[in-house]
Amino acid sequence: MDIKTLHDADFINLITAKTAFDTLATAFGQHVENWQHEVVDRLNHSQWTGTAASHAQARIQLLENELQAAQQEIGLVSRALNDASEGFAAAQAHLISALDDAKTHKLTVAADGGITWDNDPNSANFAGKDAESLAHQISSRITAALTEADHADQTISARLAHLASNASNGTGLDSATAKTDLAAANALETVPAAGTDPNSVKGWWNSLTDEQQHRMILNHPDQIGNLDGVPAVARNEANQINLQRGKQDVQRQLDGLGPAPKPTIQMGREIMPNPAYTKWKAAHDELTDKMNGITAIEKRLGAPVDDQHPPTFLLGFDTNGKGHAIIAVNNPDTANNVSTYVPGTGARLGSINSDINRSDLMVQSANDANRKAGDKSTTSSITWVGYDAPQSIIPEAADDSYAKNAEDKLHNFEVGLHATHDGKIGNNTVLAHSYGTTTVGYAMRDKGLPVDNVVLIASPGTGVEHAKDLRIDPNHVYAAQSQADAIGWAAAVDPGGMADNFVDNVKSSWGFGDGDHHLIHGRQTTVPQFGAQVLPTNPEGGHSDYWNDDSPTLPAMGRIIAGKPVYQ
Structure with a gap:
């Protein structure tokens, strides 16, 4: 033409x-x-x-x-x-x-x-x-x-x-x-149903003219924006609409709450908590939390593009439950290397800001690795809060149902990244933190994920005993856990794990234990028996410190994402 x-x-x-x-x-x-x-x-x-x-x-x-x-x-x-x-x-x-x-x-x-x-x-x-x-x-x-x-x-x-x-x-x-x-x-x-094979979705999308695609985005943004197999640019356009609609809906609900009732009421001679206030505050806090997440997304999407803030694409959004969002730093359909970051306990719409910051840091780290190697490859890091994560350490993080319920969603998303990518993804990594590693481990164990590498940061267990059970080459399974990380206290509750821990503890007391230890969702990922490549950490770093400036784990993550040798 x-x-x-x-x-x-x-x-x-x-x-x-x-x-x-x-x-x-x-x-x-x-x-x-x-x-x-x-x-x-x-x-x-x-x-x-x-x-x-x-x-x-x-x-x-x-x-x-x-x-x-x-x-x-x-x-x-x-x-x-x-x-x-x-x-x-x-x-x-x-x-x-x-x-x-x-x-x-x-x-x-x-x-x-x-x-x-x-x-x-x-x-x-x-x-x-x-x-x-x-x-x-x-x-x-x-x-x-x-x-x-x-x-x-x-x-x-x-x-x-x-x-x-x-x-x-x-x-x-x-x-x-x-x-x-x-x-x-x-x-x-007709928009394909959620959960449709992403390759079929991509074929359907390609069969539409650009004008038909545009109408789909305008008429069905809630479906198009969250449909795996639709290209990133189109999902972003649809989710920009979803974001504004969600913001308006949350604000409407906040306004509908009205002023706060009195925190206490007098019952005879006693001052008692006011049940109406307790209910009002719970609703107000949850809506305010969602609004904070929406504001953070708007701010990041609207940030001027520079080396520290590459362009972002909103690949998923809704305010259901605690809210969900999927945000890509750089376009995953055109980047040479693509990484999906799955956060753990506490992940929700309201906490998205810190997770986006981690994606920014990982892109910068991968860029540094490429620059040192004289490689001009580009990287996209995706923050995937596309599942209902546990919100409390006890009892929710001890429950593996959150991971099980996320398996199909994460699998479809990863398949969709390949379906929409311009050509073959050069290096594809899934990286997870805390309970997110359990979510990733279950999906890899039960569904298989089309990735080249998996990085398990501060894992309470992945549902498997050995790295090879994640259905990729164990040499491309990486794990990190600081000595000061409290995740090491997440003791096993299953009889087999408790028995193994007891035996090893007894051996250790006699001076010949080998450190084989099980956590609440499976074998500790940094012990030799698990078989992962162990990444360097700051021994004094806490559970959320792996992305700090002084952490040796962050540059290691960047090298993995960029497809460069990890140990230099």
């Missing part, structure tokens, strides 16, 4: 053709009704019986089915032409808008898309000091419009070619074929 072709295109012929096919479908439908009334109904009431009658009735029924199938196929041609008209018209409008803006800013666009301008400040046609920046922006818009038109051309051509082939070879007269074609056309207007 070139500028002149798209700019000068007159799509009235598409509308005319669409109208003609509508007329044809209507007329054809009338013929089918006439056939039913004049032939089929009369034959059925003719009292004609016998072998010949049976053959005739069977053939007439087949012909009726063929006529109905043909009518459906004609209608599908009309729908394809309508989609073509809308798709091309939208691309043309985007192109004309870009060209008009170029003219307004005194930029000259050549037929091949090249842009020139007058740099002389004394000239009447001087384009201004920002001409180069504007030229880059407009050039990108022109390219996007041409790409949009090409995409519409390819998708609609494929649909029309299929229908034309059906018409020429007779398969369009088959009821089953017509039913399948109708279902495929209807699917273009």
